[in-house]
Amino acid sequence: MAYIMDTNEEERTKGITVEVGRAHFETENTRFTILDAPGHKNYVPNMISGASQADVGVLVISARKGEFETGYEKGGQTREHVQLAKTLGVSKLVVVVNKMDDPTVGWSKERYDEIESKMVPFLKTSGYNVKKDVQFLPISGLMGFNIKSRLDKKVCGWWSGSCLFEILDSIEIPLRDSEGPLRMPIIDKYKDMGTVAMGKIECGSIHEGDNLLVMPNNASVKVLGIQCDENRTTRAGPGENVRVKLSGTEEDDIFAGFVLSSFANPISCVYEFNAQLQILELLDNVIFTVGYKAVLHIHAIVEECEIVELIEESDLKKKKKELDPKKKKPKKKPLFVKNNAVVVCRIQVNNLICIEKFSDFPQLGRFTLRTEGKTIAIGKVVALPPPKSSSFA
Structure with a gap:
């Protein structure tokens, strides 16, 4: 199946997906477009491009010994892809545990349960509502088991749930505004x-x-x-x-x-904007402060950007404890922030870009910051400059 989706010679020779492959299929109820995004860490920018267009994510995990662990450990691609998918607006996730037919796995319920038990806490910390928005199922992509039709009890006696197509068919996609501005x-x-x-x-x-x-x-x-x-x-x-x-x-x-x-309501075009950022993990010995440079990924845009002002740091723990808003002291602008911080900052780019506030158009207002092949922050656009001006009121 990968060979069919990977259409250029480089992908087929190396055995890895580079570009975002496209294909279509239909079930009785729904027409689907597949965006086959690369899993390799060198091609994460291409994965971002694919995920930014998706309504539902199908996260494929290998059940084979060692392969799941490699993707799941710190710095692994399973982790980064989950975080990116959530940031890019993929709110529904189907986690398919693949290669269940491998001789080292043999449709083992213990192995499937082990993978699910490790993934659930991580999905929760990434912002997913696991009970409502995430579904797990075992499959064999190579043999086509549990994809179009349900698993035969002779193949796997313990699974009595739905197959992949049934799950995809039953997912409710959030409604979009067909009457709004294009x-x-x-x-x-x-x-x-x-x-x-x-x-x-x-x-x-x-x-x-x-x-x-x-x-x-x-x-x-x-x-x-x-x-x-x-x-x-x-x-x-x-x-x-x-x-x-x-x-x-x-x-x-x-x-x-x-x-x-x-024509009547064109998209905003800006050189700078205010954003709320959550710092994930900075590179070693790097300080996130004014002058910090990174690569901005927002819908199909890839642009170099610079942090030109740190406006306010949010302390989420203190916020929960704080009961009396009158006792709040005016916040000082931070000089720098560390890993896991949430900060409002102003970001500047060299070329005019088309974006919207997250509150108005979520898909055009959420983004990631990456540097040296690593996602260091996720964010959302909270304010745009007034029209025909490059500075804020």
Whole structure:
């Protein structure tokens, strides 16, 4: 299955996923787009691009001895991917314990229970409501067991739960606003008898013939055609992964991270913004202070950024204990913050970027900061500068 999804020669030769693979399948009730994101730590930026478009995460874990432990231990990719998925808005998670048919596992209930018991506390600390938003199940990807149809009792006597497709079919996706202003972050573009932009509609709808804006370069475009899962359509709504053929702009003028938006209510374009950050783990001997530089990942944007002001540090433990708000002392601006701190800060980028406040459009207002191949912070946009100004009131 991996060989089918990994389409370029480098991936097939190395046996690892590099790019985000795309495929479609349908069950009786739902049409799905699979975004096969890489698991290797060198390709986490590509994983972020895939996860930022997803409604549901399917976290594949190996049951084979040693393989689960490698991914789960400190610095392992299972940990980083869970944290990133949560940050990127993937609120529903299906944890599939794969390779249950491996000779070292042999559909062992003890091994399955061990993996689940270790994952549950970590998922909770990552912000998942395990009872409500996470489901576990055993599978064999190689043999196709427990994917499309339920496990045969002869194969695994102790599992009586659903198969993967049943679980995916039953997950309730949060409703999006089809009547709101259009927001479609562009993840890729190509030329095909015109300019085609690819992306997922986060809010609003696109109709053939619509006049829209490509931001931040403020280009007026007209929608000539819409493709959804390879099929031509005249309209597409929120949650759909689409290809939109546009007139009025050249392929060379569109970049990943640009946003297709409505004329009446275009997306905000800024050089700086205020954010609430949670520091996860800084590199050794590094201080998080004014002047700190990192790479910002927000929807399809990848931009170098700099912390230009630390505004306020939140002490979550003290906040819970504090009963009388009148006794609050005015907070001093911190000079620096440490691991696990929550801080409001101002972030600056070199190029104009399209973002929104998290409270208005969560998918366009949550982000990660990475440096030297490691995710060091997760955050959300809390304030934008007023229009036509690069500073805050």
